[in-house]
Amino acid sequence: MEKIASFTVNHNDLLPGLYVSRKDASGECTVTTFDMRMTAPNREPVMDTASIHTIEHLGATYLRNCAAKNSIVYFGPMGCRTGFYIILFGELESENIYELVVDMCHSILDHEGEIPGARPEECGNYSDQDLEGAKQYIQRYVNDLIENKRFTYPE
Secondary structure (H helix, E strand, O other): OOOOHHHHOOHHHOOOEEEEEEEEEEOOEEEEEEEEEOOOOOOOOOOOHHHHHHHHHHHHHHHOOOOOHHHEEEEEEOOOOOEEEEEEEOOOOHHHHHHHHHHHHHHHHHOOOOOOOOOOOOOOOOOOOOHHHHHHHHHHHHHHHHHHOOOOOOO
């Protein structure tokens, strides 16, 4: 079998950033998958599931309600628990969605109260949430992203 693109990136060299993972086209439609890498793989502890789950609920809610909502295809966690995938319609670069990601992060940091979609009838694991943990990961990520603007995978 052919090795998929994400397995060709040396994860030992990755740092937190916002990277184009792949671009896929079908006819005239292109979707761009972004790697919202929040921790340094294989060098830092992976994110805990309750915090990831909260980021997923808050991030997806923000993205599906913001001005760019018609461009959003998907937002969800990576299986390795080191970040998230953001998929949008269009042939895009990281710089194109930088402000969107920063705004999403700020909306998570500003969130108080109930987590959207965290009721038994809305979610299959509704009680596995950690707002404070989510905010800690997001604060660290947004600080790093604003300071370093890592948009290109290391060679």
